[in-house]
Amino acid sequence: MESIVQDIKNGNIECFKMIYQQYHTKLYFYVLKCTHSAYLSEETVQLSFILLWEKREKLSTNYDISVQLFRIAKSVMTDLLRKQQVRNRHTETLVRETPDWHMETDLTVKEELTRVYNSIEQLSPIRRNVFKLSRFEGLPHKEIAKQLSISPKTVENHIVRAIRQLKDSLLLLLPAIVAWLC
Structure with a gap:
């Protein structure tokens, strides 16, 4: 022990x-x-x-x-x-x-989704690839690791770091969203 x-x-x-x-x-x-x-x-x-x-x-x-x-x-x-x-x-x-918020914000939601997508595209190539395979295609870590010839732990680390990086970059957008809502 x-x-x-x-x-x-x-x-x-x-x-x-x-x-x-x-x-x-x-x-x-x-x-x-x-x-x-x-x-x-x-x-x-x-x-x-x-x-x-x-x-x-x-x-x-x-x-x-x-x-x-x-x-x-x-x-x-x-x-x-x-x-x-x-x-x-x-x-x-x-x-x-704000029950009508969804109708009023269609354009804003599309803009925000574009920003999220752009944030994903700012990830390093391998991290972006791992993230997309995991989150968009729903592949398990072992399958991603096999496809990319890396270890499952490396896949896991890339995903965690990608999420952290995306959170950080998207937090910069938060004040604009809050200002828009108020």
């Missing part, structure tokens, strides 16, 4: 890959059971392993790696669910307060 945690703390990538292979599916189904959402399960698992690696120096040798990984996943899942609830509340409020 301590040796695995210590190996990961020391940056042993092979040990990390072994833990990833051992717990990826278990973690996915644990989150799926809680959320009933494949999307949230996938996001939680990806972010959990990224956090495990990024915060590996803070791991405790007093606890088994599985306990720490599932604790990270529970925290990530809670954060994602909380964010989803906030989004849903804002959407419901918007729809309730």
Whole structure:
């Protein structure tokens, strides 16, 4: 128990890959059971392993790696669910307060979709390709990895980084959207 945690703390990538292979599916189904959402399960698992690696120096040798990984996943899942609830509340409020908003904003929605598409096109070629195969064509990570001759973990990292990059670039649009709504 301590040796695995210590190996990961020391940056042993092979040990990390072994833990990833051992717990990826278990973690996915644990989150799926809680959320009933494949999307949230996938996001939680990806972010959990990224956090495990990024915060590996803070791991405790007093606890088994599985306990720490599932604790990270529970925290990530809670954060994602909380964010989803906030989004849903804002959407419901918007729809309730402005029932005709969809008719008034057709042109604006098309413009925003164009901006989103342009943001996707600004991604690096490999990241853009991985993102489109995952999100537009719905291919699983293993299939994308096979098509592009890269590892599933690399696919996962590209998707996470693409989402972060898109969020950052689209957050720049948020003030314009808010100003338009007010």
